[in-house]
Amino acid sequence: MVDFENARKDFPILEKGMVYLDSAATSQKPASVINAVNEYYKNYNANIHRGIYKISELATEKYVESKKLAAKFINAENYEQIVYVRNATEALNLVALSWGERNIKQGDVILTTKMEHHSNMVPWQLLAIRKGAKLEYVDIKDKAELDMEDLEEKLTHSPKILAFTHVSNVLGTINDAKGITKLAHRAGAKVVVDAAQSVPHMPVDVKEIDCDFMAFSSHKMLGPSGIGVLYAKRNLLEEMEPVLGGGDMIRTVSFEKSTWNDLPWKFEAGTPNIEGAIGFGAAVKYLSEMGMNNIREHEKAITKYAMEKLNGISNVQVYGPTVENTEKRAGVVSFGIRGVHPHDISSIFDEENVAIRSGHHCAMPLVTSVLNEPATSRMSFYLYNNEKDVDAALNAINKVKRIFKIS
Numbered sequence: 430m431v432d433f434e435n436a437r438k439d440f441p442i443l444e445k446g447m448v449y450l451d452s453a454a455t456s457q458k459p460a461s462v463i464n465a466v467n468e469y470y471k472n473y474n475a476n477i478h479r480g481i482y483k484i485s486e487l488a489t490e491k492y493v494e495s496k497k498l499a500a501k502f503i504n505a506e507n508y509e510q511i512v513y514v515r516n517a518t519e520a521l522n523l524v525a526l527s528w529g530e531r532n533i534k535q536g537d538v539i540l541t542t543k544m545e546h547h548s549n550m551v552p553w554q555l556l557a558i559r560k561g562a563k564l565e566y567v568d569i570k571d572k573a574e575l576d577m578e579d580l581e582e583k584l585t586h587s588p589k590i591l592a593f594t595h596v597s598n599v600l601g602t603i604n605d606a607k608g609i610t611k612l613a614h615r616a617g618a619k620v621v622v623d624a625a626q627s628v629p630h631m632p633v634d635v636k637e638i639d640c641d642f643m644a645f646s647s648h649k650m651l652g653p654s655g656i657g658v659l660y661a662k663r664n665l666l667e668e669m670e671p672v673l674g675g676g677d678m679i680r681t682v683s684f685e686k687s688t689w690n691d692l693p694w695k696f697e698a699g700t701p702n703i704e705g706a707i708g709f710g711a712a713v714k715y716l717s718e719m720g721m722n723n724i725r726e727h728e729k730a731i732t733k734y735a736m737e738k739l740n741g742i743s744n745v746q747v748y749g750p751t752v753e754n755t756e757k758r759a760g761v762v763s764f765g766i767r768g769v770h771p772h773d774i775s776s777i778f779d780e781e782n783v784a785i786r787s788g789h790h791c792a793m794p795l796v797t798s799v800l801n802e803p804a805t806s807r808m809s810f811y812l813y814n815n816e817k818d819v820d821a822a823l824n825a826i827n828k829v830k831r832i833f834k835i836s
């Protein structure tokens with residue numbers, strides 16, 4: 430049994446007494462991650478791959494070790510399939526700019542969904558404009574789930590690529606990544622999974638899902654910001670061209686032309702985020718020790734508790750899968766209070782020292798066109814949250830209702 434109550438002590442920022450319910454935006458960091466970054470700067474700060482001296486070799490070793498930990502964490506075959514980028518957004522852009530640039534032609538169909546974060550929508554819009562391709566979107570059913578019939582229908586248009594989110598950052602919906610990938614492959618499409626909200630919170634296995642590409646960010650999974658992962662199948666990475674040129678990504682350079690370094694370095698031009706990678710390694714270690722199944726179960730229980738309580742409050746609307754469908758929901762709960770703007774909700778929560786997010790959550794089409802709202806308020810949970818945090822949020826909702834005289 431993992432003692433999640435005790436684990437709260439690993440997060441120095443929580444000692445300040447704040448209730449943090451915005452982990453879908455970014456997570457808090459345990460002392461082990463903060464210390465790993467500090468240790469690097471204090472004891473072995475050096476560039477990687479270059480110096481033939483001890484601290485440079487140690488920094489290189491730690492950087493590669495971080496990739497090995499990340500590969501194991503998602504069950505990738507090899508660390509060479511782990512490309513470090515700045516964040517999930519950059520990983521998705523890299524696929525569009527490299528694989529997309531070479532493989533998408535005029536008139537081709539690119540398929541994504543109406544559930545996406547802008548990071549998994551705008552890069553495909555840009556690619557479609559550049560190439561004269563057609564961008565199509567899978568519909569959402571009951572304002573909660575991907576419409577699988579519509580997906581199957583859109584797959585008959587023979588898209589070259591399907592890019593979808595594993596977990597919605599607005600609705601909390603967990604999509605059946607394995608099932609969707611299978612359908613897309615059968616239709617001949619390559620598959621990109623935006624795992625920014627799944628890899629931090631549940632076991633994710635790239636071999637089992639069989640996706641071609643996967644993107645996620647360190648900062649949402651206890652690690653530092655400024656570092657993220659693009660995972661891809663090896664043959665795809667091998668045939669892809671680099672997007673950025675410069676140091677480290679080359680094997681040879683002449684005045685006329687250059688040749689590329691081995692994977693994954695071919696895609697990592699210039700000095701990378703070394704301390705970020707080292708901190709990320711520490712984060713992956715921390716999560717692995719806690720056990721991703723345990724984390725998922727812990728968050729599921731808190732989410733169910735929150736959903737049940739919210740459903741009992743008049744004039745509060747919860748978006749996404751219903752409480753009976755908790756299996757299909759990650760620890761993300763978007764809600765609204767009738768007659769109150771979500772930004773006012775957030776401000777009153779803040780007065781109560783409860784941090785939540787209000788807005789379109791970088792999913793403007795989903796919020797404004799599918800949910801038909803200008804914005805929503807969102808609580809999101811992580812391993813360091815407990816039912817008391819939910820109770821604090823419920824008290825803040827009561828305060829909002831009192832102030833706005835909502836019954």
Ligand SMILES: Cc1ncc(COP(=O)(O)O)c(C=O)c1O
Pocket residue numbers: 453454516517518519546548549594596597598623625626646791
């Ligand atoms: C589903 C989803 N995809 C992509 C992103 C982008 O992540 P980042 O800003 O770390 O690139 C986010 C961030 O909120 C997200 O929730």
